[in-house]
Amino acid sequence: MTEYVMLHLADEQVPPDAERLIAEGLERVKGINWFDFVASDYQVVYTVLAALQRGRFCEWGSGMGVVTGLAAMLGYDAYGVEFHEPLVERSKALLRDFKLSCRVELGDYLEREDQADLYFAYCWPNRVMQLEEHFHKVAPRGSRLLVYYGRNDVRCLPKQ
Numbered sequence: 001m002t003e004y005v006m007l008h009l010a011d012e013q014v015p016p017d018a019e020r021l022i023a024e025g026l027e028r029v030k031g032i033n034w035f036d037f038v039a040s041d042y043q044v045v046y047t048v049l050a051a052l053q054r055g056r057f058c059e060w061g062s063g064m065g066v067v068t069g070l071a072a073m074l075g076y077d078a079y080g081v082e083f084h085e086p087l088v089e090r091s092k093a094l095l096r097d098f099k100l101s102c103r104v105e106l107g108d109y110l111e112r113e114d115q116a117d118l119y120f121a122y123c124w125p126n127r128v129m130q131l132e133e134h135f136h137k138v139a140p141r142g143s144r145l146l147v148y149y150g151r152n153d154v155r156c157l158p159k160q
């Protein structure tokens, strides 16, 4: 059974370096026309990540890599997985240009067994069940999955 737990948001402003990464990511993704990419609200995601315990972070479907980069800025050991190659290339360049120590890997996260303490995913609503099943199958006990539904709705699913 799916039992989400309550999330708290950090009571802090998004710092200027994070705002620059967000703005640059949104600018650089403009040339990419890929039906599956929709940006999450990065300021909201930042305040969610800022409130959680740091550890290994994996973004499933990392798009432009902005969430992965924000996680790295916040002190997570972060990486992203993305299956659209042009996005992988652009996100790698973005994160390199911002000198962030995190990475993006090309691949289908549903075919991988990524091990992390915290996962983040933003997918189509009709894919959430598959996402949750995959999380329960591969994630280590005690890890958590953040599912972004919208700027007012980010859910946290723990792995018991």
Ligand SMILES: C[S@@+](CC[C@H](N)C(=O)[O-])C[C@H]1O[C@@H](n2cnc3c(N)ncnc32)[C@H](O)[C@@H]1O
Pocket (backbone or CB within 6 Å): 036, 037, 038, 039, 040, 059, 060, 061, 062, 063, 064, 065, 066, 067, 081, 082, 083, 084, 087, 107, 108, 109, 110, 121, 122, 123, 124
């Ligand atoms: C809605 S976008 C969100 C992108 C990013 N997480 C964000 O918050 O801005 C979903 C991304 O996941 C990627 N994606 C979808 N299914 C995937 C899969 N099975 N493996 C890897 N990437 C996937 C898409 O190509 C797309 O870039």
